[in-house]
Amino acid sequence: MARQAEAGRRTPLTRERVLRAAVALADGIGIEALSMRKLAQELGVVPMALYKHVANKEQLLDGMVDVVVGEIDPPAPGADWKSAVRQRVLSARRALLAHPWAARVIQSRSGPTPVVLAYMDSVIGIFRTGGFSVDLTHHVMHALGSRMIGITQELFDPPPGPRAQVPAPQEGAGEYPYVMELAGAVAHDKDSVVGQGCDDQFEFEFALDLLLDGFERLQRQGWFSADHMRDEGR
Amino acid sequence: MARQAEAGRRTPLTRERVLRAAVALADGIGIEALSMRKLAQELGVVPMALYKHVANKEQLLDGMVDVVVGEIDPPAPGADWKSAVRQRVLSARRALLAHPWAARVIQSRSGPTPVVLAYMDSVIGIFRTGGFSVDLTHHVMHALGSRMIGITQELFDPPPGPRAQVPAPQEGAGEYPYVMELAGAVAHDKDSVVGQGCDDQFEFEFALDLLLDGFERLQRQGWFSADHMRDEGR
DNA sequence: ACCTGAACACCGTTCAAGT
DNA sequence: ACCTGAACACCGTTCAAGT
Numbered sequence: 001m002a003r004q005a006e007a008g009r010r011t012p013l014t015r016e017r018v019l020r021a022a023v024a025l026a027d028g029i030g031i032e033a034l035s036m037r038k039l040a041q042e043l044g045v046v047p048m049a050l051y052k053h054v055a056n057k058e059q060l061l062d063g064m065v066d067v068v069v070g071e072i073d074p075p076a077p078g079a080d081w082k083s084a085v086r087q088r089v090l091s092a093r094r095a096l097l098a099h100p101w102a103a104r105v106i107q108s109r110s111g112p113t114p115v116v117l118a119y120m121d122s123v124i125g126i127f128r129t130g131g132f133s134v135d136l137t138h139h140v141m142h143a144l145g146s147r148m149i150g151i152t153q154e155l156f157d158p159p160p161g162p163r164a165q166v167p168a169p170q171e172g173a174g175e176y177p178y179v180m181e182l183a184g185a186v187a188h189d190k191d192s193v194v195g196q197g198c199d200d201q202f203e204f205e206f207a208l209d210l211l212l213d214g215f216e217r218l219q220r221q222g223w224f225s226a227d228h229m230r231d232e233g234r
Numbered sequence: 235m236a237r238q239a240e241a242g243r244r245t246p247l248t249r250e251r252v253l254r255a256a257v258a259l260a261d262g263i264g265i266e267a268l269s270m271r272k273l274a275q276e277l278g279v280v281p282m283a284l285y286k287h288v289a290n291k292e293q294l295l296d297g298m299v300d301v302v303v304g305e306i307d308p309p310a311p312g313a314d315w316k317s318a319v320r321q322r323v324l325s326a327r328r329a330l331l332a333h334p335w336a337a338r339v340i341q342s343r344s345g346p347t348p349v350v351l352a353y354m355d356s357v358i359g360i361f362r363t364g365g366f367s368v369d370l371t372h373h374v375m376h377a378l379g380s381r382m383i384g385i386t387q388e389l390f391d392p393p394p395g396p397r398a399q400v401p402a403p404q405e406g407a408g409e410y411p412y413v414m415e416l417a418g419a420v421a422h423d424k425d426s427v428v429g430q431g432c433d434d435q436f437e438f439e440f441a442l443d444l445l446l447d448g449f450e451r452l453q454r455q456g457w458f459s460a461d462h463m464r465d466e467g468r
Numbered sequence: 469a470c471c472t473g474a475a476c477a478c479c480g481t482t483c484a485a486g487t
Numbered sequence: 488a489c490c491t492g493a494a495c496a497c498c499g500t501t502c503a504a505g506t
Contacts, residue, residue: 047491048492051481107389111390112389117409118410120389121412125411125412128412135423138420141416142388142437153380155346156343156346175348176351177355177359178358179358181362182358182371186372206373210445210448213448269497269498270499271499280472281500282500282501283471290499290500
């Protein structure tokens with residue numbers, strides 16, 4: 001840390017350097033612990049110096065998201081829409097998994113940065129050139145939601161340490177019979193993988209493929225949203 | 235506010251009263267602005283008095299989630315699994331929409347409270363009594379993710395004010411051609427609803443039904459996860 | 469034994485004073 | 488003109504002093 005601070009005093013501060021340091025710091029100490037003050041310290045700089053390169057903390061977080069989104073592989077040329085989308089989304093997931101804070105930060109943003117917008121544009125483009133109507137593309141993009149960028153929308157964040165999200169077997173066995181049945185079966189299934197709960201990659205692909213298969217079915221049958229609207233009002 | 239503070243001094247503080255006040259305050263001023271200090275002030279009480287009823291702010295947020303989840307309608311008896319799940323999830327969505335901060339707070343929790351666990355148990359129960367295997371139930375619960383509790387997994391939070399998430403038509407028209415095409419079509423489609431962007435309810439039900447239809451198909455064909463595992467390792 | 473005010477260790481950001 | 492230290496207006500929570 002002392003060495004980094006010293007290097008920081010030599011090399012001039014740039015937006016790029018600020019963002020990369022912020023990403024590394026968040027990787028290290030977690031996003032909640034990341035503060036302007038600590039980031040400045042890490043760069044061997046007075047806190048106010050950061051405000052020359054980012055307007056405020058919100059803009060810092062935007063920039064950090066851009067760094068992570070920049071790590072997503074470019075789209076594979078010449079693939080059919082289904083495997084192209086699949087590949088893109090799974091690559092996004094890999095990028096996000098490398099930065100545990102990224103999914104949460106992306107979701108806390110109130111709007112997309114140009115970099116994120118470009119990513120979305122490319123995914124939309126895959127559907128459109130794959131034969132999807134504008135209408136259907138619109139709805140499938142909503143259906144993908146943040147899964148489009150590799151985010152698993154689980155109900156609870158994966159606990160950082162060893163799994164202990166479900167109450168111990170004896171307690172709650174009567175109150176939550178179905179939860180216990182399910183938890184028991186999962187534990188038995190995966191007892192080769194010590195301490196691990198569910199196979200998150202499998203679950204992610206399961207849901208993704210379910211959606212992609214659904215999209216394919218709708219596209220083939222020429223689905224159009226007007227067919228499904230319930231009355232004039234909408 | 236002065237009247238509330240006075241009433242607060244009379245009525246003894248209870249966990250219930252603290253939680254209800256916190257929910258009302260978050261509804262009013264937003265979750266970011268909710269602080270232990272402001273909540274205490276609203277109740278006409280010194281900040282430290284709150285710590286008699288909630289251990290810390292995390293536990294306060296847990297309690298607030300429980301209040302919202304308590305507003306979800308009980309399961310409809312005698313319905314088939316598909317409409318029972320559908321009804322439950324849409325009711326959860328109604329409850330969450332009444333408290334704009336709720337979805338974000340639920341997702342920030344690291345584990346389920348007993349109240350949330352009971353909700354999950356009831357949804358799992360619908361699938362199990364509807365003929366789903368433990369295995370398939372496990373995977374469809376993951377596929378539903380937080381949609382199970384009515385959360386729309388959009389990439390960005392719905393902007394509070396009038397929509398302006400996409401850059402103005404002239405700028406970025408060349409850089410994001412597919413985004414612009416889609417945004418243009420949506421704007422044209424819904425120009426009866428002034429200022430509104432997408433029909434969030436329609437999008438939510440579109441994705442939900444896509445998933446439920448997929449679940450039904452898998453259940454009918456006796457899907458089993460082992461068929462789809464790629465190698466021994468998992 | 470209970471309650472509570474002051475204090476602690478932080479924040480992000482402003483701003484005026486110094487170079 | 489630039490840079491930066493001190494200050495402002497907050498946090499959640501601790502803790503010792505007062506009743």
